[in-house]
Amino acid sequence: MTADRAPDPDPHPDHAATDPFDATMVPALPCRDIDELRDFWTALGFDVTYRQLRPNPYLAVRRGGVDVxxxxxxxxxxxxxxxxxxxxxxxxxxxxxxxxxxLRARYGRLPLTGFPRITRPRRRANAGGTTGFSLVDPAGNWVRVMRRSPAAAAPATDAAGASAVDAYAARPEGRLARALDDAVVQADSHGDPVQARKILAGALRRAGDDADAADRVRALAYLAELTVRAGDPDAARTHLDDLDALAGDLAPDVRAAVEQTLAEAADLRTALPG
Structure with a gap:
């Protein structure tokens, strides 16, 4: 049996309190053609930091603290x-x-369908209510951009001790607002705009004219986007027409609250085919 001995002295005493996992983790994603991804990311302002074709194709790009x-x-x-x-x-x-x-400079529009495509920043109920959006690259990889949550700075505990591990946000008031939350999770997180469209269309139909005006604006605008993503631009035009009619009757304070949503809807209309 060997005797215990003192550990070797730390050659870098200033690092004694450093977390060994204070590090950087870099994703490596698959693709068919690294040069297609090179051209894609450089159009978005990234720099190529490494590229090789042999013995195996490999590409590294970076912008700020983001490496892919x-x-x-x-x-x-x-x-x-x-x-x-x-x-x-x-x-x-x-x-x-x-x-x-x-994306607009490269493709002439904001791509909402196909590869690549992008979603807009929205509240994610399944991420504690923080905002997020997804960029799907030409190879089909999902790059999910999320706002840092204040809860992320606090140590997580297990479910028996606290609810910090429960990332689902508190439900908003109003059935239509809750349906919008659910639709965003289905379409923007799970990638299922068809199911999201069903959820939101049904909620709007049931709500009628009694729902909160701001909620109706947000729901109609998102439903129009979902119909585009589901391959039905004609239905999107109908929803946008309904939205325009609703916007004309909004009180000034409500209109101010949804101004960005209305601007995004107008941008969507300009991108519709035909």
């Missing part, structure tokens, strides 16, 4: 991808605007 790596994988189809990563930022809006500007 890709490895070539033959036979992978974008629609079959299950790969994803999460980017946590202080504010999702400027990140979205930077991505949107790059």
């Amino acid at each position: 790596h890709y490895f070539g994988l033959d036979g992978i189809e974008p629609q079959d991808s299950y790969s994803t990563c999460i980017v946590v930022v202080e504010d999702t809006e400027p990140v979205f605007e930077a991505f949107a500007a790059g």
Whole structure:
């Protein structure tokens, strides 16, 4: 049996209190063509930090503190991808605007369907109510951009001790607002705009004219987007027409509260085919 001995002295005493997991973790995502991803990300303001074709295709891009790596994988189809990563930022809006500007410059529009595509920043009920959006790259990988939650700074506890592990936000008042929360989770988190459309269309139909006006505006605007994402632009026009009619009767304070939503709906109309 060997005797216990004192540990070796720390060669870097200033690091004694450093968490060994205070580190950087970088996602490596699959793709068929690394140069397609290179062109995509450089259009969004990223720099190429590494590229090789042999012995295996590999690409690394970076902007600020965001690194994304890709490895070539033959036979992978974008629609079959299950790969994803999460980017946590202080504010999702400027990140979205930077991505949107790059996408519009490259594709002439903000792509809502196909590959690549993007969603807008919205409250995510399944992420504690923080805002988030998703960018799906040309290879079908989901890059999920989320706003840092204040709760993230606090240590998590298990369900027996506290509810910190329960990431679902408190439900808003009003059935239509709750349906909007559910639709966002289905479409923007789970990638199912068809089911989200059913949820929101049914809620709007049941609510009628009695629902809160601001909730109706937000629900109609999102329903119009969902119909585009579900491949039904004609229905989107109908929903946008209904939204325009509703907007004309809004009280000034309500209109001010939904001004951004109305602007996004107008942007959606300009992107409709025909």
